Amino acid sequence: MLSDKDFDYNKLKNKGTGSHEVPKDYKIIDCPFDRYLVTIKLTPDNEFVEIVEVKVNKDFLSYKQKMPPKGFHDVEEFYREE
């Protein structure tokens, strides 16, 4: 059986400053919004609880931007052997 001291230690470990552990009855998701990434807490039924964090979205490139933007010079037909 845990003594009060042990209990306090475990409580401190789970809830203390610096701990990022998320209680199991909530979920945390990231929502990109404009240039920001908003981290929000939701209930298991997807009900909004609170905003956990707002930070600048460092993933600046969109999918389209990540793709090689350039095509190529389509000139093969001009070099085909007769």
Next chain:
Amino acid sequence: MFYVKVMDKALRFGDVLQGYPSTTPIVEGPILKETVARYNINVDLPKFTVVMDPCCEIRNKTVSLTPLIKASRKFFDNPYFAEDLTRINREMEPQQAVSPLVWKKLGIEERQRRLEVGRTYALLNLFIYEKHDLLPLYTLQRKAKEDVVTNYYMIDFRSTYKLCCDKIISPEDSPLESKILQLSIETRDELRKKLVNYYANVPAEDKVV
């Protein structure tokens, strides 16, 4: 400098080798029933082949090669290429990718469409190998134009095949007597970039509008 003067004692990506055959399976159509399997395998012994594996992938008695072939006579119709065929290995302006005569014939709209593409690669599947004393000269005959005697060569990425050889254990532990030329680091980087671009080219149907 296209090639190094002193070669490493190991096989490298882009090396020119000799003594290895090439193979090409030929079928009339897909073989969907083994009982009616009809196919040919064309075996050739090109004078030279080029290593198409990144250095660390040359192992386990296997290497990817592609034949070193003669350059196309048509390239010499474009003065920009004729001056230095290795320009085909690098990005270029749209009007440099064809001869001035062809460019003029394209029409204003087509020229504008091509200018909007900007500086990029042409002939994506090809990479030119610079002239070298160890590469024999050959003659390209052209219609109504002077013949061209050259020892520029090229590789076609689409002709890459797998070769198994018991003596190819690792880049260092391989028959180095077959190696005749090694690309400089800069040229190998150009080859890598063009090969990457060949595979990275996104077809129009996959582009997000």
